[in-house]
Amino acid sequence: MVMRPWDPTTMISCYARKQNHSRLSMAFQGDLNLEATELRLGLPGTGDHERRTPPVGVGVTKNNKRGLPELEDGHREESTRTTKTQVVGWPPVRSYRKNCLQPKKTESESGGGVYVKVSMDGVPYLRKIDLKLYKEYPQLLKDLEEMFKLKGGEYSEREGYNRSEFMPAYEDKDGDWMLVGDVPWNMFVTSCKRLRIMKGSEL
Amino acid sequence: MAYSFPEEVLEHVFSFLHSDRDRNAVSLVCKSWYEIDRWSRRRVFIGNCYAISPRAVIRRFPEVRSIKIKGKPHFADFNLVPDGWGGYVFPWITAMASSYPWLEEIHLKRMVVTNACLELIAKSFKNFRVLVLSTCEGFSTDGLASIAANCRNLRELDLRDSEVDDLSGHWLSHFPDSYTSLVSLNISCLGSEVSFSALERLVSRCPNLRSLSLNQAVPIDRIACLLRQAPQLIELGTGAYNAELRPDVFSSLSGAFSCLKELRSLSGFWDAVPAYIPAVYSVCSGITSLNLSYTTMQNPDLTKLVSQCPNLQQLWVLDYIEDCGLEAVAASCKDLRELRVFPSDPYEEDEFDIALTERGLVSVSEGCTNLQSVLYFCHQMSNAALISIAQNRPNLTRFRLCIIEPRSPDYLTLQPLDAGFGAIVEHCKGLRRLSLSGLLTDRVFEYIGTHAKKLEMLSVAFAGESDLGLHLVLSGCESLRKLEIRDCPFGDKALLANAEKLETMRSLWMSSCSVSFGACKLLCRRMPRLNVEVIDETSEVAESRPESFTVQKLYIYRSVAGPRLDMPDYVLSMEEESPDLIG
Numbered sequence: 001m002v003m004r005p006w007d008p009t010t011m012i013s014c015y016a017r018k019q020n021h022s023r024l025s026m027a028f029q030g031d032l033n034l035e036a037t038e039l040r041l042g043l044p045g046t047g048d049h050e051r052r053t054p055p056v057g058v059g060v061t062k063n064n065k066r067g068l069p070e071l072e073d074g075h076r077e078e079s080t081r082t083t084k085t086q087v088v089g090w091p092p093v094r095s096y097r098k099n100c101l102q103p104k105k106t107e108s109e110s111g112g113g114v115y116v117k118v119s120m121d122g123v124p125y126l127r128k129i130d131l132k133l134y135k136e137y138p139q140l141l142k143d144l145e146e147m148f149k150l151k152g153g154e155y156s157e158r159e160g161y162n163r164s165e166f167m168p169a170y171e172d173k174d175g176d177w178m179l180v181g182d183v184p185w186n187m188f189v190t191s192c193k194r195l196r197i198m199k200g201s202e203l
Numbered sequence: 204m205a206y207s208f209p210e211e212v213l214e215h216v217f218s219f220l221h222s223d224r225d226r227n228a229v230s231l232v233c234k235s236w237y238e239i240d241r242w243s244r245r246r247v248f249i250g251n252c253y254a255i256s257p258r259a260v261i262r263r264f265p266e267v268r269s270i271k272i273k274g275k276p277h278f279a280d281f282n283l284v285p286d287g288w289g290g291y292v293f294p295w296i297t298a299m300a301s302s303y304p305w306l307e308e309i310h311l312k313r314m315v316v317t318n319a320c321l322e323l324i325a326k327s328f329k330n331f332r333v334l335v336l337s338t339c340e341g342f343s344t345d346g347l348a349s350i351a352a353n354c355r356n357l358r359e360l361d362l363r364d365s366e367v368d369d370l371s372g373h374w375l376s377h378f379p380d381s382y383t384s385l386v387s388l389n390i391s392c393l394g395s396e397v398s399f400s401a402l403e404r405l406v407s408r409c410p411n412l413r414s415l416s417l418n419q420a421v422p423i424d425r426i427a428c429l430l431r432q433a434p435q436l437i438e439l440g441t442g443a444y445n446a447e448l449r450p451d452v453f454s455s456l457s458g459a460f461s462c463l464k465e466l467r468s469l470s471g472f473w474d475a476v477p478a479y480i481p482a483v484y485s486v487c488s489g490i491t492s493l494n495l496s497y498t499t500m501q502n503p504d505l506t507k508l509v510s511q512c513p514n515l516q517q518l519w520v521l522d523y524i525e526d527c528g529l530e531a532v533a534a535s536c537k538d539l540r541e542l543r544v545f546p547s548d549p550y551e552e553d554e555f556d557i558a559l560t561e562r563g564l565v566s567v568s569e570g571c572t573n574l575q576s577v578l579y580f581c582h583q584m585s586n587a588a589l590i591s592i593a594q595n596r597p598n599l600t601r602f603r604l605c606i607i608e609p610r611s612p613d614y615l616t617l618q619p620l621d622a623g624f625g626a627i628v629e630h631c632k633g634l635r636r637l638s639l640s641g642l643l644t645d646r647v648f649e650y651i652g653t654h655a656k657k658l659e660m661l662s663v664a665f666a667g668e669s670d671l672g673l674h675l676v677l678s679g680c681e682s683l684r685k686l687e688i689r690d691c692p693f694g695d696k697a698l699l700a701n702a703e704k705l706e707t708m709r710s711l712w713m714s715s716c717s718v719s720f721g722a723c724k725l726l727c728r729r730m731p732r733l734n735v736e737v738i739d740e741t742s743e744v745a746e747s748r749p750e751s752f753t754v755q756k757l758y759i760y761r762s763v764a765g766p767r768l769d770m771p772d773y774v775l776s777m778e779e780e781s782p783d784l785i786g
Contacts, residue, residue, distance in 0.1 A: 089281035
C-alpha cells in the first residue's frame with residue numbers, strides 16, 4: 001500500500017481522487033498532474049486511473065464464463081472506497097424523508113423492474129435502467145448508445161464487438177465482470193447486477 | 204393628551220396592523236396605547252416556549268384568540284436533540300384552558316403534545332377552530348379522536364410532519380354526522396388506513412372543504428370518488444399513486460381531476476406510477492404549488508409533469524429532476540419563487556448516481572426572475588456557479604445549500620467556497636436566511652458579517668478555522684435572530700466577547716464545537732436574562748467536570764422566565780452551576 005506522508009497536497013489529491021472523473025470530463029486533468037501525489041490503495045505499479053475499476057477474479061472461471069482478462073485485479077474500489085461513516089444529523093434531511101424513500105427503492109427493484117446501474121468511464125454520473133423493458137441485446141445496446149451519446153459498434157453473436165469504440169461489460173451475481181452478450185438474454189437479465197461501459201482504448 | 208382619539212378609534216386603527224412587530228412598536232408609544240394594544244391583541248406568536256411563562260402572556264394579553272408556539276431548536280429535526288429534551292405544551296394548554304375560553308386557534312411547532320393536551324383542548328375551547336401540529340410528537344390517534352368528537356366548530360386539522368402514535372384509522376369516524384365545518388385536513392403523516400367510507404362521508408358533507416392531504420394508505424382508485432365530492436378543492440395531497448394501469452381507473456381519475464377548477468396545489472404521489480400521471484394534466488395550468496418530494500418518479504415523466512405547470516410558484520422535488528429537468532423548469536415555470544431539491548438517497552455511496560449538479564440551480568437562477576427561496580442538496584458546487592447565481596438573483600431572501608459531503612471544496616479549483624457565498628451575501632441584500640456548506644474558512648464569515656445586514660437565521664456546519672469566524676458573525680450581523688452551528692472550531696473567546704449580542708437574538712445552538720464548561724458558566728453569570736443550557740449525554744457527574752471540559756451541545760436563549768424547570772438529567776442549566784455573586 002502506497003501512502004504518502006500527510007501534506008496539504010495530499011488532502012487536495014484526496015478530493016481530486018473523489019472528483020477525478022468529473023474533472024476528467026472538465027479536461028483539467030492534464031494541467032495539474034495530480035496522479036503524482038494521489039493517495040491510492042493499490043499495489044504500486046497498477047496503472048488504472050479510472051474511478052470505477054471493478055475488481056475481477058482473474059483466471060477464475062466457473063460455468064464456462066468468459067471472464068475479462070483486461071481488467072486487472074488492482075484497486076478493489078468496491079471495498080476500499082471508504083464507507084461514509086454516517087455523521088449524526090448529516091446531511092440535514094428529516095427522518096420522515098429518509099424513511100419514505102428507502103423502502104420504495106427496493107420495491108421498485110424487486111417488484112416490477114430489474115433496475116441496474118450503468119456507469120461509463122469518464123462520465124461523472126450513473127444512470128439506472130430497467131432490464132425488463134428490453135427483450136434482446138440490440139435493443140439494450142441501442143438505448144445505451146442513446147443514453148451516453150455513443151457512436152455504436154456492431155455486435156454479432158459469433159464475433160462479439162467489432163470496430164466499436166465502447167464495450168459494455170456487466171458484473172454478475174458472483175462478482176465477475178463479463179462481456180455483455182456472452183450469455184443468453186434471459187440469463188443475463190437475471191444475473192446482471194450492474195453495467196459498465198468501457199472505452200475502447202482500454203481494450 | 205386632552206383631545207386624543209377615543210379608545211375605540213385607536214383600537215380600530217390598530218386592527219389594521221397585522222405584523223407582531225408593528226403591534227409591538229405601537230405598544231411602546233405610551234401607556235394608553237400599550238393598554239389598548241393589550242386588550243385588543245388577538246394573535247400571539249411565541250418563538251420559544253421557554254422565553255416567557257404562559258401566565259405572563261395571559262396577564263399581558265387577556266383576549267387572545269390565536270396562539271402560535273415553537274418548542275425545540277431547529278436541529279431537533281436532524282436528531283441532534285435527544286429525546287425528552289422538553290418543549291412540552293401541557294403547561295400552556297392548562298393555563299389557557301382557564302384563561303382563554305374563547306381561544307380559536309393553536310399552532311404548534313416542534314412541541315411535545317400528549318393525548319391529555321388534546322383532550323383538554325377539546326373540552327376547554329367551545330369555539331375552537333384551528334389545530335396545526337407541525338413536527339410535533341407525543342400523541343396518538345386516540346387524542347385525535349377527542350378533537351374529532353368534541354370540536355364542533357373545527358375548521359382545520361393539520362398534522363404536518365408530526366410523529367403520531369398511529370393506533371388505527373378509527374379516529375376519523377369520531378367526527379359526528381352533524382359536523383360540517385371542515386375546511387382543511389392534513390393527515391399525510393399518518394400510516395394507518397382510515398375508514399374510507401367515513402372519509403368519503405366527511406368530505407361529502409363539508410361543503411367548505413378546500414384543502415385535503417391524504418395519507419399513503421388511501422389507494423389511487425379511491426381518490427376519484429373523493430374528488431367528485433369536493434370539486435371546490437384548492438389543495439390536494441394524493442395518497443399512494445400506484446397500481447397496475449387500468450383504463451377505467453385512469454379515466455375516472457382523469458375525469459375527477461378535470462372537475463377541480465380551483466386546484467392550485469398538489470402533493471403526495473407516493474410510489475407514483477408514471478402511467479397515471481397524465482390524469483392530472485388537466486389541472487396543471489392552474490397549479491402554483493407542487494410537492495413531488497415523496498415520489499420516486501423519475502425523468503422523463505417527472506420533467507414532463509413539471510414543465511406543464513407554467514404558473515408554478517413553489518416546487519419541492521427530489522434530485523431525480525436532474526439538471527435537464529431544472530433547465531426545463533427554468534424555461535417553463537417563469538413565475539417560480541421557491542425551489543427545494545431534496546436528495547433521493549442521502550447516504551448513497553456512489554456519489555454520482557444522479558445527474559444533478561450545480562448546473563441545475565444556475566439554470567433556474569437564470570430563467571426564473573422571481574426566484575426568492577432556495578433549498579438545494581447536491582454533490583458538487585463551484586464558486587463560479589455561486590457567483591452566477593448571486594448576480595442573476597439579487598432578490599434572493601432564503602438561500603440554503605447543502606453540499607452533501609462535508610467540507611467539499613470548489614470542485615473545479617479545489618478552493619474553499621468563501622468567494623461564492625461571499626457573492627451571495629453581497630448581492631442579495633435582502634437575504635434573511637442562509638445555510639452554508641462545503642469547504643469554508645473564516646473568510647466567509649468576514650463576508651457575512653460585512654454584508655448580511657438583513658440576515659435573521661444562519662446555519663453553519665463543518666466550517667471555519669477559528670473563533671474569529673464566530674466573532675465576525677456575531678459582531679456584524681445586525682438582524683441576526685437565530686444561529687445554529689455544528690462541528691466548527693468556535694470557542695469561548697468569540698462567545699464571551701459577544702455576550703450582549705446573544706440577548707438580542709432568540710437563540711444560539713452550538714454542537715461539537717470548542718466551547719468550555721467554564722465559559723458557559725461565565726456567560727450565564729454575566730447575562731442573567733440568558734438561559735445557558737449544556738446538553739451532555741455522557742455519564743459523568745456534573746460536579747466532576749473541570750472548567751476546561753468541552754461541552755457537547757450548547758443551547759443559549761434569551762428568556763424572562765428564568766431557567767426552566769422541566770429539564771431532563773442530561774441538560775444542565777448553567778444557572779445552577781454558577782455560584783451567586785455578591786453585589
